[in-house]
Amino acid sequence: MLTETFTRLYGPKGWIAFGVAALVVFVVFPVLSLAVPPDSAFHVSSYWVTLLGKIMCYAIVALAMDLIWGYCGILSLGHGLFFALGGYAMGMYLMRQIGREGQYQSDLPDFMVFLDWKELPWTWWNTDQFWWAMLLVVAVPGLLAFVFGFFAFRSRVKGVYFSIITQALTFAAMLLFFRNATGFGGNNGFTDFKRILGFTIATPETRMALFAVTGAVLLATLLGCRYLVTSKFGRVLTAVRDAETRVAFCGYNTVHYKLAVFTLSAVICGIAGALYVPQVGIINPGEMSPANSIEIAIWVAVGGRGTLIGAIAGAGIVNGAKSFFTQAFPEFWLYFLGLLFILVTLFLPQGVVGLVNKLRGKAA
Amino acid sequence: MSANAVAANEGGSFSHVATEGLDATHGVVLYLEDISVSFDGFRALNKLSLSIDLGELRCVIGPNGAGKTTMMDVIIGKTRPDSGTAFFGQTIDLTRLSEAQIAHAGIGRKFQKPTIFEHHSVFENLELAMKADKRVRTTLFARLADAERDRIAEMLRLIRLGEAADRVAGLLSHGQKQLLEIGMLLMQEPKLLLLDEPVAGMTDDETDRTADLFLSLAGRHSLVVVEHDMAFIEKIARKVTVLHEGSVLAEGPMSQVQNDPKVIEVYLGR
Numbered sequence: 114m115l116t117e118t119f120t121r122l123y124g125p126k127g128w129i130a131f132g133v134a135a136l137v138v139f140v141v142f143p144v145l146s147l148a149v150p151p152d153s154a155f156h157v158s159s160y161w162v163t164l165l166g167k168i169m170c171y172a173i174v175a176l177a178m179d180l181i182w183g184y185c186g187i188l189s190l191g192h193g194l195f196f197a198l199g200g201y202a203m204g205m206y207l208m209r210q211i212g213r214e215g216q217y218q219s220d221l222p223d224f225m226v227f228l229d230w231k232e233l234p235w236t237w238w239n240t241d242q243f244w245w246a247m248l249l250v251v252a253v254p255g256l257l258a259f260v261f262g263f264f265a266f267r268s269r270v271k272g273v274y275f276s277i278i279t280q281a282l283t284f285a286a287m288l289l290f291f292r293n294a295t296g297f298g299g300n301n302g303f304t305d306f307k308r309i310l311g312f313t314i315a316t317p318e319t320r321m322a323l324f325a326v327t328g329a330v331l332l333a334t335l336l337g338c339r340y341l342v343t344s345k346f347g348r349v350l351t352a353v354r355d356a357e358t359r360v361a362f363c364g365y366n367t368v369h370y371k372l373a374v375f376t377l378s379a380v381i382c383g384i385a386g387a388l389y390v391p392q393v394g395i396i397n398p399g400e401m402s403p404a405n406s407i408e409i410a411i412w413v414a415v416g417g418r419g420t421l422i423g424a425i426a427g428a429g430i431v432n433g434a435k436s437f438f439t440q441a442f443p444e445f446w447l448y449f450l451g452l453l454f455i456l457v458t459l460f461l462p463q464g465v466v467g468l469v470n471k472l473r474g475k476a477a
Numbered sequence: 478m479s480a481n482a483v484a485a486n487e488g489g490s491f492s493h494v495a496t497e498g499l500d501a502t503h504g505v506v507l508y509l510e511d512i513s514v515s516f517d518g519f520r521a522l523n524k525l526s527l528s529i530d531l532g533e534l535r536c537v538i539g540p541n542g543a544g545k546t547t548m549m550d551v552i553i554g555k556t557r558p559d560s561g562t563a564f565f566g567q568t569i570d571l572t573r574l575s576e577a578q579i580a581h582a583g584i585g586r587k588f589q590k591p592t593i594f595e596h597h598s599v600f601e602n603l604e605l606a607m608k609a610d611k612r613v614r615t616t617l618f619a620r621l622a623d624a625e626r627d628r629i630a631e632m633l634r635l636i637r638l639g640e641a642a643d644r645v646a647g648l649l650s651h652g653q654k655q656l657l658e659i660g661m662l663l664m665q666e667p668k669l670l671l672l673d674e675p676v677a678g679m680t681d682d683e684t685d686r687t688a689d690l691f692l693s694l695a696g697r698h699s700l701v702v703v704e705h706d707m708a709f710i711e712k713i714a715r716k717v718t719v720l721h722e723g724s725v726l727a728e729g730p731m732s733q734v735q736n737d738p739k740v741i742e743v744y745l746g747r
Contacts (some may be wrong), residue, residue, distance in 0.1 A: 345616050345619040346613070346619075348597060348605060349616055351594075352594045352597065355594055356593075356594060359594070360605075361576045362577075363605060364577055364608075364665065369612070369613050370613055
């Protein structure tokens, strides 16, 4: 039965590619970064480790987006919010880990001392416990998506209307988090992290550990999503995408299916956000800006909707281009992003993966 | 209340789908009584009353706009009636259930335009339609049992799409899509089948086979067939109901209905 599941997920070639990816993340990168001396041509600097770690976080988000948009046809433009909430939950723990090493040498995070607060708000209860913070990472985005999705799907909010209200949701959350009184650091958010689980956060070893954990989560998410989309559940999802009423007449409660996939997708985003924050060292309400959520959709569109590997490729291509452009021609990045989106929509409706398949088909 | 009021009514459908048993002790599977439906002032159904016996094959005919499709929409819960009662068996009030609940209770419908899952294979279409526990958790870990595989294979034979099992359903011909949709309906093991123009777009050969199929189903299932193809109706008809302007104009055996002067005037004569 187990072998049957394995063969269903990927063919031999797919598993070899999967193994190579695991080897690169867990062996090649750590060795090149930690064991190879910095003056060697093969050394991988911590800049690259952080950049790739960040892109892998984005790739996890892209998978979550593809699951709901590519497979179930629901375009959520609020996924940046779930990502940011996971990041904030991790950020609270990291702020508590600073202890008395902040500028004001207080038990409270610096921004609270600055605001002249005397004690932690209730939302920070138990956040010095890692397990509690991890629970928040999955529970907060998950619950929000569940409640929001419950009302939206039950009222049969669909298509572009759903996209717009999710966009409004993330915008409203951003305004809320910008307020100092909300208790999450206002527009500065959280930064100046020192330690995670007692390890100094900026050492190459800790960075590499975070990188490897991110890689493991990415690969696990890929397999998990692959399991879902090749199961009967996945076939129901694509059927909902193509002909929702017909699915209902077959006796499926489509609200339950949409709610399940929306909640799962939000939880995955939350986990990605929690991995992202310790690597980049900052989280602020800017992550909730509507533009960020739209960018997630662009990654998936560029890579190829409805193909999981496409989502990962899209996140890699767009963000790789972004880090190049924002350094080389910072003022042109947004124009380039817009152009890319238009070109992909016009000429590559199946994204990069569709293009590759087409070229392969021609060669064969 | 009109068609858009359905959405509001769905609010209550969030509970798990209840599968009540069908109670057809009086030998009647479907009762419609004094059903009226208006769309923006247009009376699509006007005090329509109709009853279908268990195992009956009923043909419903009538000119365009007579309310045939609206009647089916009411039965499957897509449209809520403004007034009147609709019962499935003795106990199941159709006006209170959601589409999914009605499907579970045992009513299946084939739409005028074939609606199949175009991106799924023929096999997967039948798999999705097959009677099963359709809740999220069970679907997540569902595996096809051998008996279920056999049932799908048998259905593929019955609708003669065995060769096309692995083909994407969107590539089938119009007639084949119609047959596939009938197959999907049958996989749900409905007690009552509603068939809206089932042979439109079929070749003569496919039409003949469909007629045989329906005749073999009658008795085991109850069928309501709406069709414009009079040759097809004559082939399968036992009892015919003629609708006109939202209510029943005539009802009886084909020969009697055909000679009814009222019917000739509104429909057959033209």
